[in-house]
Amino acid sequence: MRRNPVNLVDLKKYSEADNETQKTMIKGKTPKASRNIFLIRHGQYDVDSKERNLTHLGTVNASSLKKPNGL
DSSP states (O other): OOOOGGGGSOHHHHHHSOHHHHHHHHHHHSOOOOOOOOOOOOOOBOTTSSSOOBOHHHHHHHHHHHSTTOO
């Protein structure tokens, strides 16, 4: 959910301002940062094994996450 920059400006000043000033007021309250959320599932493992260790493919996949371009 995004926050609405209009809710962050002084409504009295906003309603009295001209169109260009309103745009400037909103631009000053508009967020400039962004967030990225990565969902990563666990590595592949052997379900029949008592210890449930990662398979070779699971180990390779887990190792690729450590690399900068792994994602």
